Amino acid sequence: MKKKEILVLKDLLGSNKMIASEIREELTEKGILTINFLSSPGAGKTSLLEQLAEQFQSQYKMAVIEGDIETERDAERIRAKGIPAWQITTGGACHLEARMVGKLFSEIPSNLDFLFIENIGNLVCPASYDLGEHIRCVLLSSPEGDDKPKKYPKAFTTSDCLVITKSDLVPILPFDIHKAQNEAMEVNPQIKTFVTSAVQGTGIKELTGFFIESLQKLRKQNA
Amino acid sequence: MHELSIITSLFEILEEKAKEKKARRITCVKLQVGALSGAVPELLKTAFDFYKKDTLASQAELDIDEIPLKVKCKKCQHETFKDDFIFVCSNCGSSELKILAGTELLLEKIEMEIE
Numbered sequence: 323m324k325k326k327e328i329l330v331l332k333d334l335l336g337s338n339k340m341i342a343s344e345i346r347e348e349l350t351e352k353g354i355l356t357i358n359f360l361s362s363p364g365a366g367k368t369s370l371l372e373q374l375a376e377q378f379q380s381q382y383k384m385a386v387i388e389g390d391i392e393t394e395r396d397a398e399r400i401r402a403k404g405i406p407a408w409q410i411t412t413g414g415a416c417h418l419e420a421r422m423v424g425k426l427f428s429e430i431p432s433n434l435d436f437l438f439i440e441n442i443g444n445l446v447c448p449a450s451y452d453l454g455e456h457i458r459c460v461l462l463s464s465p466e467g468d469d470k471p472k473k474y475p476k477a478f479t480t481s482d483c484l485v486i487t488k489s490d491l492v493p494i495l496p497f498d499i500h501k502a503q504n505e506a507m508e509v510n511p512q513i514k515t516f517v518t519s520a521v522q523g524t525g526i527k528e529l530t531g532f533f534i535e536s537l538q539k540l541r542k543q544n545a
Numbered sequence: 546m547h548e549l550s551i552i553t554s555l556f557e558i559l560e561e562k563a564k565e566k567k568a569r570r571i572t573c574v575k576l577q578v579g580a581l582s583g584a585v586p587e588l589l590k591t592a593f594d595f596y597k598k599d600t601l602a603s604q605a606e607l608d609i610d611e612i613p614l615k616v617k618c619k620k621c622q623h624e625t626f627k628d629d630f631i632f633v634c635s636n637c638g639s640s641e642l643k644i645l646a647g648t649e650l651l652l653e654k655i656e657m658e659i660e
Contacts, residue, residue: 323569323658323659323660324658324659325572325656325657325658325659326566326568326656326657326658326659327654327655327656327657328562328566328654328655328657329653329654330558330562330652330653330654330655331651331652331653331654332558332651332652333649333650333651334551334554334555334558334576334650334651334652335551335554335650336554337554337557338554415547415550416546416547417547417550419550446547446583447546447547447583449583450547450582450583450584450650451547472629472630472631475581475630476581476583479581479630479632507640508631508632508633509630509631509632510632511632511633511640511641
C-alpha cells in the first residue's frame with residue numbers, strides 16, 4: 323500500500339459556474355436580459371415583480387422564474403398579472419442553482435425582453451450561485467434595518483444594484499436610507515441604488531428605466 | 546447552509562479521482578476557502594463528516610486552508626488584507642480595488658492510499 327498525494331485545484335462551484343455561463347451565453351444571444359433577485363424572505367421581491375409587470379405592460383415582454391422552498395403561491399401571483407411564470411420548489415434547499423434554471427430552458431419563449439429570477443428568500447447562500455443572470459439585484463426592505471450590507475457582505479458585493487423596498491415605511495422606522503446606501507457602497511463601490519415602494523409605486527420607473535437601458539446595451543452588444 | 550451542496554460537489558470530484566487513480570482509501574482532503582467564498586469552514590467540516598460515512602473517505606480528514614481577502618488598489622498599487630470587507634484603499638482612499646485572493650472555494654489536493 324502506498325500513499326499518494328494528487329494536486330487537483332478544482333473550483334467546487336465550477337460545474338455551477340459552467341452551466342451558468344452557458345445559460346448566460348444563450349440568453350445573450352437571444353437578447354433576453356436576465357435579472358436575479360436576491361433578498362431575505364418578505365423583502366418584497368414578488369410585490370416588486372408585480373409592479374414591474376404593470377410598468378412594462380404591453381411594451382415589453384417579461385417572464386419570471388420563481389424559487390421557493392414550497393408552494394406555487396408566488397408564481398400564481400405573477401400569472402395573475404398575465405405574465406408567464408415557472409415555479410421551482412426546492413423542497414428545502416436554501417438557494418437556486420444554475421442547473422435548476424437550465425432545466426426550464428426549453429420552456430422559456432425566445433421572444434422575451436426580460437427574464438426575472440426570484441431566488442429563495444435568503445441573504446446568504448444564493449449569493450454564491452451564479453444562475454446565468456446579466457444583472458444581480460439585492461433587495462433590502464426598510465423593516466430589516468439599514469445595517470444589513472456589512473452583516474451580509476457577499477450578497478451586496480456580488481450585486482450590481484441595491485433596491486431598497488418598502489420606502490413608504492421609512493418615516494415610522496429607524497431606517498436611514500443614506501446609511502443603508504453608504505454601507506452597501508462601502509462593501510461594493512460600484513453598486514447602484516434604487517429606492518422603491520410597491521405600495522405607493524415610487525421608484526419603479528427609475529428601476530425599469532435602468533433595466534430598459536441595460537437591455538438596449540445587451541442588444542447593441544449583439545448587433 | 547449551502548455547505549452540504551458544496552460537499553456533494555466535492556464528493557463527485559473525489560469519487561472521480563479515486564476511480565481514476567484506483568485508490569483504496571482517501572485519507573486527507575485539502576480545501577482552500579476564501580473569506581469571501583460564502584462558505585463557512587466549520588459547516589463544511591460538519592457536512593464532510595456527515596457525507597463521508599460509507600464512502601472511500603470514511604476515515605479522511607478535511608483540512609481547510611482559510612484564505613483572507615487580499616486586494617490591490619488600481620490607483621496607488623497598494624496591496625493589503627481586508628478583514629472588514631470595506632472596499633476602500635487604506636493608503637489613498639480610492640474605491641477601485643481589485644481582488645487578488647479570498648474568493649476561492651477550491652479542492653486543492655487529495656491524499657489517497659493506492660494498492
